[in-house]
Amino acid sequence: MDVQGACLTTALLLNTLYLSVVPIPNFNESLLGVHAFNLSCVDVHLGGVGASWLANTSYAGTTDGGAFRCRANVTAHAYSGVVWANVSVRPSEVRLTRTAASLPDSSLQCLTGASKVDACSMDAAVEAFYAEPPDPLIDLVLSRLRESMNQHLSDYVCKVLVPRVQAAMMNNTFPFQPPPTDSGERTMIDVTASPLLRAAMTIARRLNISGTVFTTEAQRRRVSVGVFLRGPPQARYAGAVVPALPWQSAVDWAQGLVDAYVEHAVPHPFPVYGLPEGAIDLVAEWNASVPVRLEFDVDFGIASSADNWVALYRDAGVSIANLRVQWGTDGLGTLTSLEIAPQVEALLNSRLAALLRSRSNSSSSSSSSSSDSSSSNDGGDVVRLSMGKNAVVHDAPLVLPLLAIGVVGCVAGALVVARNLRLHATQPVLCMATGSPISPLRLVAEDACLIGGALLCALLFAASNTMTGATVVLGDELHTYAFSLWNTVTDLWQAGLIPLSVCVFVFSGVYPYVKLVSLAAFTVCAHRPESRALAVIDYLGKLSLIDTFALMVMVSGLEIPYVADVVIHRSFYLFLSATILSIALGNYATQLWRAGTSLRCEGHGSTAGGGGGGYVAVAAEDVGDAAAPLNPPPVGTLLPRSSPGAVPRAHFVVDGQSPWRRRAAACVTHAPALALLACSVPAWLLPSLRYRIGGFARLLTPDSKALSLSTLSTLNGRRDAQAVHVVALFTILVAPVLYVALYPRCAFLASWCAADVLVIACVAGLLQLHQFVTFVLGDGMNDVYTARATLLWPMLLVAAGALLVWGYIARTIRGGGRPCTDPTRATSPA
Numbered sequence: 005m006d007v008q009g010a011c012l013t014t015a016l017l018l019n020t021l022y023l024s025v026v027p028i029p030n031f032n033e034s035l036l037g038v039h040a041f042n043l044s045c046v047d048v049h050l051g052g053v054g055a056s057w058l059a060n061t062s063y064a065g066t067t068d069g070g071a072f073r074c075r076a077n078v079t080a081h082a083y084s085g086v087v088w089a090n091v092s093v094r095p096s097e098v099r100l101t102r103t104a105a106s107l108p109d110s111s112l113q114c115l116t117g118a119s120k121v122d123a124c125s126m127d128a129a130v131e132a133f134y135a136e137p138p139d140p141l142i143d144l145v146l147s148r149l150r151e152s153m154n155q156h157l158s159d160y161v162c163k164v165l166v167p168r169v170q171a172a173m174m175n176n177t178f179p180f181q182p183p184p185t186d187s188g189e190r191t192m193i194d195v196t197a198s199p200l201l202r203a204a205m206t207i208a209r210r211l212n213i214s215g216t217v218f219t220t221e222a223q224r225r226r227v228s229v230g231v232f233l234r235g236p237p238q239a240r241y242a243g244a245v246v247p248a249l250p251w252q253s254a255v256d257w258a259q260g261l262v263d264a265y266v267e268h269a270v271p272h273p274f275p276v277y278g279l280p281e282g283a284i285d286l287v288a289e290w291n292a293s294v295p296v297r298l299e300f301d302v303d304f305g306i307a308s309s310a311d312n313w314v315a316l317y318r319d320a321g322v323s324i325a326n327l328r329v330q331w332g333t334d335g336l337g338t339l340t341s342l343e344i345a346p347q348v349e350a351l352l353n354s355r356l357a358a359l360l361r362s363r364s365n366s367s368s369s370s371s372s373s374s375s376d377s378s379s380s381n382d383g384g385d386v387v388r389l390s391m392g393k394n395a396v397v398h399d400a401p402l403v404l405p406l407l408a409i410g411v412v413g414c415v416a417g418a419l420v421v422a423r424n425l426r427l428h429a430t431q432p433v434l435c436m437a438t439g440s441p442i443s444p445l446r447l448v449a450e451d452a453c454l455i456g457g458a459l460l461c462a463l464l465f466a467a468s469n470t471m472t473g474a475t476v477v478l479g480d481e482l483h484t485y486a487f488s489l490w491n492t493v494t495d496l497w498q499a500g501l502i503p504l505s506v507c508v509f510v511f512s513g514v515y516p517y518v519k520l521v522s523l524a525a526f527t528v529c530a531h532r533p534e535s536r537a538l539a540v541i542d543y544l545g546k547l548s549l550i551d552t553f554a555l556m557v558m559v560s561g562l563e564i565p566y567v568a569d570v571v572i573h574r575s576f577y578l579f580l581s582a583t584i585l586s587i588a589l590g591n592y593a594t595q596l597w598r599a600g601t602s603l604r605c606e607g608h609g610s611t612a613g614g615g616g617g618g619y620v621a622v623a624a625e626d627v628g629d630a631a632a633p634l635n636p637p638p639v640g641t642l643l644p645r646s647s648p649g650a651v652p653r654a655h656f657v658v659d660g661q662s663p664w665r666r667r668a669a670a671c672v673t674h675a676p677a678l679a680l681l682a683c684s685v686p687a688w689l690l691p692s693l694r695y696r697i698g699g700f701a702r703l704l705t706p707d708s709k710a711l712s713l714s715t716l717s718t719l720n721g722r723r724d725a726q727a728v729h730v731v732a733l734f735t736i737l738v739a740p741v742l743y744v745a746l747y748p749r750c751a752f753l754a755s756w757c758a759a760d761v762l763v764i765a766c767v768a769g770l771l772q773l774h775q776f777v778t779f780v781l782g783d784g785m786n787d788v789y790t791a792r793a794t795l796l797w798p799m800l801l802v803a804a805g806a807l808l809v810w811g812y813i814a815r816t817i818r819g820g821g822r823p824c825t826d827p828t829r830a831t832s833p834a
Contacts, residue, residue, distance in 0.1 A: 011104075011114035012296065012336040015056040019285030021070075023048040026280065029347055031076070038080040038145075040087070048072040050093065057336045060104065062119075065097030069127075078135070078142070086136045087146065094127040098166055102173070102335065116173040116335040124162035129154050172342050173335055181325040183226040184303050190317065191307065195222045198309035200391055203479030210566035213703050214265075225305070226325075231298040239290040244273035246282040255787050262700060266707045296337075300327040312482050313390035321360050321387060324352045363387045395475055395486035399573060401467035409462050417455035420528050424451055433531075434602040442601055450597055451528045457589040458520040464582030465516045471575035474555060478568055487555055488575070489513050504554065507764060511544075512551035512579075516586060519545050523593045531603050533594060536817060542590035543813055546758040548583045549735065552576075553758075553765035556728060557793075559719045560695065564705045564789075572724055580727060591752040676808060677745035683805035684737045684759065687713045687798035693766065698790035710796065713762075736762055736802070740809050747812055754813050760806035766795055 024046060031043035051068030071092045078087045098121070105117030133150040135142045186192055195201050205220040205227060215234035220227055248257045257277040264271050273282070303325055305317040316322060327345040330337025425444060432441030474487040485491075489512060496505035519541055526538040559570045598604065686692075691710030698707070711720070717732035719725040735758035743753035 011059065012330060012334050013056075013058050013291040014336065015058070015287075015289040016054060017287040018053040018283045019051065019287075021048065021050045021053045021283045022281045024280040026072075029350055038078065040076045040078050043074065043076040045072050045074040052095075060102055061122075062100040062102060063097065065095070065099075066093060067095055069094040069096070071131075080142065083139050083142055085139070085142070087142075088132070088134055088136065089130050089150075090132040092129050092131050096126045096128065097123055098126075098162075099123040100166075100170070104335075114334040115176070115338070119170045119173055121162070121166060121170075124166055126158040126161040128157055130157075169339075169343075173339050175342060176332060176338060178326075178328065178331060178341065181301075183223055183301070184305070184320070185225075192225065192317075193306045193309060194224045195227055195304055195306065198306055198314045199481045200309060200312060200314045200389070201227070201304070201306075203391075203481035206479035206481065207567050211704065225303055227302045227304070229300055229302060233296040233298065241270060241274065241286065241288045243270075243286060244282060244284050245279070245286050246273045246275055247279040248275040248277040252277070258700070259787065262702055266702050297330050297333075298328070299331065301325045307386045311394035312484065313388055313394075315386045315388045316360065318360050318385050318387055319357075322356050324349050324356070360387050363389075391478060391482055391484065393484065395472075395483040395491075397472045397475055397483060397486060397573070398488070399471060399575070401575075402470040405466050405470065406463055409466055410459070413455070413459035413462065417452070417459065420455065420524075421448055421451045424528060433598060436600050436602065436604070442598075454527055454589070454593055454597055455524060457585065457592070458524050461582050461586045461589060462517060462520050464578050464585070468575045468579035468582060469513065471578070472573050473551075473576040473579065474559070474570055474572045476568060477571050480569075484568075487558075489551070492551070492554075504765075507547075507550055508554060511547035515544070516548050516582070519548075519586060519590065523590060527593050527597050531598075533597050534604055538594060540817060542594050542755050543817075545587050545590050545755055546735065547761055547764075548586065549731075549758050549761045550765050552580055552583070552728065552731070553762050556716060556719060556732070557693075557765055560693075560711055560716055563720060564701055567701075567704055568789075570719070572719075572722075577727060580731065584731065587755050590755055595752050674745065676812075677741055680744050680805045680808055681741050683801040683808070684740065687802045688733075688737060689714070690796075690798050692716070692796050692798040692802070694794050694796055696792045696794075698792070699786065699788045701789040712798075713802075732762075735759075740805060743809065744812060748816065751816060754809070754816070757806075757809045757813075759802050760810065763799070763803045763806055766799060 026045045026048055028043040028045070032041045033039075048070075049072065050066050050070035053066045055064045056062065069092070071090070074089045074091065076087050078085060101120045101122050102116045103118040103120075104113035105115040130150045130153050133146040135146060201222075205222060208218040208220050208229070211218050217232050217234070219230035219232075222228075252260075252275075254277050257275060260271070260275065274286075301324070303320070303323045305319070305321045307315040307317055309315065327349050328337075328341040329345065331341050332338065424447060428441070428444060428447055433447070434440065435442050469489040472486045472488045472491075475483045476485040477483055485495075489508070493505050493509045493513065496502075496508065522538065522541045526532050526535050526541075532538065555576065563570050690712055692713055693716060694708065694710045696708050697705055713732065713736065714729075715721065717725070717729045717736075719728065735756050737759075739753045739756035740759055742750055743757055746753075
């Protein structure tokens with residue numbers, strides 16, 4: 005193994021370098037009463053500038069030379085002004101040969117053990133040296149200084165600066181800055197006491213951006229951050245480097261870089277925010293066969309913190325310290341840590357301080373309203389930062405509504421059952437098979453089953469409506485949004501999603517209770533289980549699934565793996581269970597309650613045996629009718645209230661019909677089911693919805709993801725979403741196909757066909773997902789995360805299939821409610 009191949013190497017070549025202003029940080033010199041400070045160089049123009057750090061050699065120089073001007077503020081006794089120097093540079097270079105040293109406990113030789121100067125020539129001259137305003141004494145001093153600089157500049161570079169760099173190469177002692185201590189003048193809390201900072205550290209530890217991983221370690225006032233870059237071992241850029249556009253903010257510039265990252269492209273020319281001018285024809289190379297380790301400490305001055313916010317002191321609220329690159333293991337990294345990192349620290353800290361000062365006025369009022377008294381004593385000296393609003397999670401239902409529903413339901417149910425027993429004694433419900441009254445035990449059992457089921461559904465609905473169904477959690481700490489019935493309805497309305505808000509309120513908040521009351525009213529109270537109104541109410545019961553489908557859509561759009569998780573609470577499963585149970589209860593009420601009795605198939609013919617009966621007598625003229633079936637019942641036989649002895653046309657086989665006609669008729673009969681299957685299956689196998697993510701979140705998740713219904717119904721493959729997947733698969737695919745294929749024998753499946761509910765949820769919610777996400781996270785978070793969604797062509801096929809199903813439902817309703825399904829009588833389609 006080539007041990008040198010694991011060391012950091014780099015090379016930089018600029019064909020043309022032009023910078024308008026280059027400030028020299030930390031310049032402050034005094035000599036013999038003369039004080040010089042604020043040194044900066046302007047109009048820097050150099051050609052053929054290069055620098056390299058290879059395995060055993062280092063180089064810096066210029067092949068074409070150039071010129072620049074420098075200025076500094078000078079005070080000397082009574083004089084105060086600006087000194088200018090015009091400098092010309094001719095071809096110059098510095099070359100070093102380094103001797104590598106082995107790392108401790110390793111065979112890698114990346115540290116610099118020694119270095120030797122192979123070449124050093126600095127050919128530069130101060131062409132002009134003058135002061136503004138001019139002063140005879142200052143001009144005389146500058147004239148002498150110019151002569152001295154031109155005479156000794158080369159020696160200064162080669163005998164002072166270069167040895168200083170050589171010493172830094174071999175210096176393995178880092179000036180560690182200790183964490184801040186409490187001064188006692190103001191209250192400060194620990195980093196670990198802030199939920200917001202704990203969440204940020206958790207998210208950082210989970211990040212993996214193109215192989216770059218992060219580590220965090222919290223102390224009292226400090227968070228130590230480690231960044232490990234496992235990028236490509238070699239990187240190269242050739243092109244121009246230019247300043248960012250003048251009207252671009254730092255956020256817009258960063259978003260542009262994220263755009264390039266997502267598109268796997270390098271911008272040409274490459275913009276740099278804050279760059280005075282540009283470098284033309286830049287060639288930069290980077291080689292790193294091992295992960296590059298970047299370490300730094302973040303010091304916090306926290307006044308108070310709770311829930312989703314933290315209040316930082318305006319002065320020294322956030323600062324960077326101990327920035328190190330591959331410290332102690334690599335020569336280039338060690339030199340960078342000693343010579344360049346301090347300048348980067350100073351720049352970052354100045355920007356952070358300016359940012360805190362700019363936000364101090366707006367945050368002081370909000371911090372004073374917090375429950376922590378320490379923040380209110382600091383007034384405008386604190387800056388409050390928050391991540392959305394804090395969502396309160398309710399995992400326990402309200403007891404009082406449940407007690408009220410339970411007591412009222414039990415008392416009302418007992419009274420209704422007692423009334424039905426008294427009514428049965430005077431006007432009995434007859435069994436169609438025997439013509440005798442049904443058993444009172446059956447009557448009580450059926451009524452108790454229906455009332456008890458309705459009461460159980462009402463309790464489940466009420467419990468789930470007063471609890472939190474799901475929450476959006478950042479970093480396992482911050483509950484930024486809670487999905488509950490009331491929150492969903494009000495927040496959707498405030499977010500401008502009025503159609504979806506109304507749908508959720510009506511079909512998830514009001515309609516379930518209306519349906520349960522209607523089931524009881526039309527059956528145990530009015531004894532009209534075959535009412536057309538009851539059938540319509542039962543058909544519409546599936547719309548209560550809109551809340552489930554809306555959550556399914558929102559979860560897939562909001563969730564960012566390992567960063568923003570959607571936690572599903574038990575209330576969601578209670579609501580889903582209540583919805584499924586209510587649909588099944590509707591099937592029981594319309595299909596099985598009092599099945600085979602005189603209460604079924606009402607409204608066809610006159611009654612026999614009193615007004616409460618449900619039978620008709622077969623007359624002689626009915627037996628002799630040519631349209632009657634081949635084997636008519638005897639005269640006087642009691643039949644259910646339908647067309648006497650009717651047999652559906654589909655059950656006849658015409659004598660002499662050719663086989664191909666029978667096969668053609670079978671194909672025509674099953675064509676709608678096959679068409680519905682063709683409309684439904686593609687959405688489960690092919691992408692049906694496309695989410696587009698914007699903002700900096702694209703660094704953590706794909707900017708575009710297209711999901712099929714199979715993936716969507718599992719909430720992006722969550723293990724706790726199997727129940728949702730089963731319900732969606734049955735209600736969107738299986739039930740509609742079976743309903744159409746077996747129509748009208750399985751008419752009860754109409755209330756389970758929920759493809760139309762999914763379409764409503766998608767149209768009303770998905771197309772306005774961006775607006776909802778903006779409302780949940782806040783307007784200030786658009787740069788961090790945005791989401792938009794569009795429907796793809798398979799979803800249009802699902803909508804077409806839903807229309808086909810509704811055609812069959814409308815056919816049934818127009819024909820007088822549900823087809824008669826009693827096994828003792830023939831069934832005829834409308």
